[in-house]
Amino acid sequence: MIEKIEIVDIPKISDPRGNLAVVEKDTLPYEVKRIYYLYDVPSDAYRGGHSHKECMEFLVALSGSFEVVLDDGISKKRVTLNKPNKGLLIPTGIWRELENFSSGAVCLVLASDVYEEEDYIRDYEQFIASVNT
Numbered sequence: 001m002i003e004k005i006e007i008v009d010i011p012k013i014s015d016p017r018g019n020l021a022v023v024e025k026d027t028l029p030y031e032v033k034r035i036y037y038l039y040d041v042p043s044d045a046y047r048g049g050h051s052h053k054e055c056m057e058f059l060v061a062l063s064g065s066f067e068v069v070l071d072d073g074i075s076k077k078r079v080t081l082n083k084p085n086k087g088l089l090i091p092t093g094i095w096r097e098l099e100n101f102s103s104g105a106v107c108l109v110l111a112s113d114v115y116e117e118e119d120y121i122r123d124y125e126q127f128i129a130s131v132n133t
């Protein structure tokens with residue numbers, strides 16, 4: 001399952017005036033219901049540390065870089081995001097941790113659902129138990 005999680009190319013329009021990247025209806029397998037972003041993240045901070053029961057998320061390093069550790073309960077994979085035209089599509093049921101944020105990094109998240117705390121699994125043991133059922 002973890003092998004299927006890949007970096008997705010975001011269509012880009014290059015121009016001497018600068019690049020323009022577009023995420024639209026067909027870029028993601030869901031309708032975006034929420035947009036949030038992480039910024040001013042200290043380099044020693046850990047974000048994430050949870051999985052979602054239903055919500056899918058698409059992460060983009062709009063600026064700078066950070067690493068995402070993905071865990072499906074069986075194996076782990078570390079992905080570096082450092083390009084505004086590449087995104088990481090995280091399906092449901094994946095534990096994720098974000099770390100090693102560079103100075104000035106901005107992590108944009110396009111989510112398939114509105115914020116609902118009930119959709120989170122924040123306890124790793126509970127996550128492993130959910131994977132095994």
Ligand code: TYD
Nearest residue numbers: 034035036038046047048049050114115116
């Ligand atoms: P948290 O899930 O810890 O952020 P991250 O996974 O990026 O490290 O969220 C931090 C706080 O913000 C927590 O109290 C929940 C709240 N929050 C919202 O109110 N709405 C949102 O859309 C998100 C993502 C978090």
